[in-house]
Amino acid sequence: MTVAGGPVIPNFGKGSPCVTGNHAFCWGWVREHWGDTLQPRLVEHVELTLIAVGIGFAIAFALALLTHRVRRVEHLIGLGAALLYTIPSLAIFQILVPFFGLTTTTVEIPLVGYSLVILYPNIVAGLRAAPPDVLEAARAMGFRRRQVLARVELPLAVPAIIGGLRIAVVSTVSIATIAAFLGEKGLGYPILLALKEPTPFRTEIYSAGLLVVALALTCDAILVLLRRALVPWTRVGNT
Amino acid sequence: MICDAANAHTFVEALRFIGDHPGVLATKALEQLELSGAALGIALAVALPLGVALGHFHKGSGLAIGASIFGRALPSLVLIGVFLTVLGIGFVNNMLALAVLATGPVLTNAFDGVDGVDRDVVEAARGMGMARVQILRRVELPLATPLLFTGIRVAAVTVVATAPVAAIAGGGGLGDIIVNQASYRLEGVIGASLCVMALSAGVWLVLLGVQVAATPKPLRGARVMEIVEPRKEMA
Numbered sequence: 001m002t003v004a005g006g007p008v009i010p011n012f013g014k015g016s017p018c019v020t021g022n023h024a025f026c027w028g029w030v031r032e033h034w035g036d037t038l039q040p041r042l043v044e045h046v047e048l049t050l051i052a053v054g055i056g057f058a059i060a061f062a063l064a065l066l067t068h069r070v071r072r073v074e075h076l077i078g079l080g081a082a083l084l085y086t087i088p089s090l091a092i093f094q095i096l097v098p099f100f101g102l103t104t105t106t107v108e109i110p111l112v113g114y115s116l117v118i119l120y121p122n123i124v125a126g127l128r129a130a131p132p133d134v135l136e137a138a139r140a141m142g143f144r145r146r147q148v149l150a151r152v153e154l155p156l157a158v159p160a161i162i163g164g165l166r167i168a169v170v171s172t173v174s175i176a177t178i179a180a181f182l183g184e185k186g187l188g189y190p191i192l193l194a195l196k197e198p199t200p201f202r203t204e205i206y207s208a209g210l211l212v213v214a215l216a217l218t219c220d221a222i223l224v225l226l227r228r229a230l231v232p233w234t235r236v237g238n239t
Numbered sequence: 240m241i242c243d244a245a246n247a248h249t250f251v252e253a254l255r256f257i258g259d260h261p262g263v264l265a266t267k268a269l270e271q272l273e274l275s276g277a278a279l280g281i282a283l284a285v286a287l288p289l290g291v292a293l294g295h296f297h298k299g300s301g302l303a304i305g306a307s308i309f310g311r312a313l314p315s316l317v318l319i320g321v322f323l324t325v326l327g328i329g330f331v332n333n334m335l336a337l338a339v340l341a342t343g344p345v346l347t348n349a350f351d352g353v354d355g356v357d358r359d360v361v362e363a364a365r366g367m368g369m370a371r372v373q374i375l376r377r378v379e380l381p382l383a384t385p386l387l388f389t390g391i392r393v394a395a396v397t398v399v400a401t402a403p404v405a406a407i408a409g410g411g412g413l414g415d416i417i418v419n420q421a422s423y424r425l426e427g428v429i430g431a432s433l434c435v436m437a438l439s440a441g442v443w444l445v446l447l448g449v450q451v452a453a454t455p456k457p458l459r460g461a462r463v464m465e466i467v468e469p470r471k472e473m474a
Contacts, residue, residue, distance in 0.1 A: 092436070194320070220308060
């Protein structure tokens with residue numbers, strides 16, 4: 001395991017009695033180190049997540065449109081996707097190191113892969129959500145295939161697509177913590193540093209951990225709101 | 240930066256590492272399976288009865304959905320870190336942290352599986368004079384098998400794949416090699432990573448086999464292969 005750059009190690013020697021005594025939670029430490037430890041890592045974490053889900057979504061969407069009408073291919077891709085998802089994040093990060101070094105690329109390739117694997121089946125399921133009689137009606141009204149897709153199937157797929165995005169974003173935020181094993185990347189890094197102290201520094205673990213969970217839940221909430229805005233008719237009886 | 244360029248040589252070295260140290264790797268892999276098995280066992284003992292019971296009574300869908308969202312939102316590293324600060328370094332903290340990770344998919348899928356059984360079928364069983372326990376054992380559980388096992392499989396793979404992270408908190412296993420590049424060098428790290436990959440893919444395949452075998456014959460086929468993540472959040 002390698003850590004690049006100069007690690008920011010909490011100094012047990014000085015600081016408040018709370019920090020030196022490693023009490024459960026020291027607000028003072030959080031305030032003092034928000035600017036140099038927590039906030040930059042939070043921004044990195046958001047960046048890692050957005051890039052991964054963005055690229056993953058673009059690829060998954062294109063793949064889903066391509067395979068929308070070919071069920072056999074979809075089964076195969078589904079199986080491959082499930083197998084891909086079994087690849088442990090820590091392992092795949094390390095395996096990519098000889099190729100891309102300790103870079104963001106090394107981190108993003110698996111993250112994109114994981115989100116792709118989650119998004120693809122959900123988008124395909126969404127595109128298939130249109131009831132047959134609705135499709136029939138659209139065709140009877142003179143819609144062409146492309147129009148059916150754009151004006152009937154895609155709008156009806158929005159809830160499933162956003163459902164997939166919720167899982168993908170929350171999972172990516174969570175998996176991105178493992179990127180810290182490759183160096184200063186994301187909110188996992190302060191946690192990893194704190195864990196390597198002879199006595200793990202609790203405030204750092206708790207504060208960074210809370211930030212990760214809060215980030216995931218915030219993203220989830222934003223997507224729920226987005227769904228309500230885009231498809232108001234699903235509001236009844238759903239979470 | 241340690242090495243930037245594409246480096247096939249490192250892979251040859253990594254494979255050589257695997258060939259040279261089969262004993263160490265096997266021991267570490269067994270350690271990892273032990274930790275994973277213990278964690279999965281705890282999760283199953285807690286989440287399976289709970290999910291099945293809630294599904295049977297069609298109550299607590301909020302809990303099931305919450306478990307799936309929170310289970311995903313809690314990063315393994317955070318869980319391991321928090322449990323370490325509470326319980327100290329070693330086997331127990333890692334076992335519990337991994338057990339928490341495994342609880343989400345097991346609970347959600349057990350609930351979805353039993354809750355989703357066609358009400359008419361249950362009604363018919365009741366009409367035939369079946370008691371509650373009989374309905375659960377002979378109707379609901381067999382019909383829920385595909386989803387139920389998918390949950391267990393997802394949980395098992397999550398645990399096996401996450402266990403290397405636990406090495407940072409004294410969890411042992413192949414992660415010991417992965418987080419210790421200073422002793423094992425990059426080829427050792429990559430060799431162990433390849434073994435971890437093989438291990439979790441192996442667990443996935445074995446459990447898929449068990450799932451197919453455990454699924455009542457008429458239910459086999461398309462539904463068994465549905466590997467899509469829980470559908471609950473989609474609707």
